[in-house]
Amino acid sequence: MRIDVLINNAGVLGREDFDNPDPASIEHQFRVNALGPLLVTQHLSSNLSKGARVAMITSRMGSMADNGSGGYYGYRMSKAALNAAGVSMARDLAGRGIAVALLHPGYVQTEMVNHGGDVSAEDAAAGLIKRIDALGPDNSGSFWHANGESLPW
Ligand SMILES: NC(=O)c1ccc[n+]([C@@H]2O[C@H](COP(=O)([O-])OP(=O)(O)OC[C@H]3O[C@@H](n4cnc5c(N)ncnc54)[C@H](OP(=O)(O)O)[C@@H]3O)[C@@H](O)[C@H]2O)c1
Incomplete structure (x- = not known):
């Protein structure tokens, strides 16, 4: 099986604070x-085609520069x-022409945030698809918001 686009989307959100880590x-x-x-990508790596794109659905909450409110340790x-x-x-995958992006979907109306986000899952997905389409060897390793904004680490 040949894979041209791999999206690692699964995630969980806990709500620990400093007093209860x-x-x-x-x-x-x-x-x-x-x-x-990491493990999914490594296990599927032999199936990734030359020029494949790998999207990691991350969060701007993983940014140091963007952390203005603390908490959410895990x-x-x-x-x-x-x-x-x-x-x-x-x-590590650049030599095989495989590009990897870290993508923040926005604050999305899903179960994770009790549907309290400010963007629908459909609109977030449309933005993510645009970012994946724009991903290639020259910008591999970038951290983007689904809306196209470049995010600080
Ligand atoms: N919603 C937001 O505002 C927001 C903001 C920033 C980043 N994100 C990121 O966006 C991604 C999607 O989140 P979401 O908002 O769609 O959350 P969600 O509604 O809670 O959905 C999470 C998905 O991850 C799957 N999952 C969780 N643990 C898993 C496991 N151990 N093995 C396999 N699948 C697992 C769930 O599968 P089951 O239903 O089968 O458990 C579910 O399909 C996550 O990586 C999240 O961190 C979301």
Whole structure:
């Protein structure tokens, strides 16, 4: 099976605060949000075609520069780890012409946020598809908002 586009979308959100940094919850988020995309991509790597695109659905909550409100230890830590892994994969797969992007979908009306987001899943997906279409060797390793904005690490 040949894969031209791989989207690592699965994720979980916990809500630990500083006084209750539940280690099991943080570890679970790390496994699903950071380790999962690395292992899935590695396991499927021999199926990725030359010129394939890999999208990691991350979050701007993994950004250090963008963290103005604290909290969410497991989610922030795991998405920051995913961002680090995504940049490493961008470097490691460049020789095969495979490009990797870290994509923040926006604040999306899904179950994760009790449907309280400000963009529909359909509109977020349309933006993500545009970013994946624009992904290639020259911009591999980028961290983008679905709306096209470049995000700070
Ligand atoms: N919604 C937002 O505002 C927002 C903002 C920034 C980033 N994101 C990111 O966007 C991605 C999609 O999130 P969403 O908003 O669609 O959340 P969601 O409604 O909670 O959906 C999460 C999805 O991840 C799957 N999943 C969770 N744990 C899994 C596991 N261990 N193995 C396989 N699948 C698993 C779920 O499958 P099941 O239903 O089968 O459990 C579900 O399909 C996530 O990576 C999230 O971090 C979302």
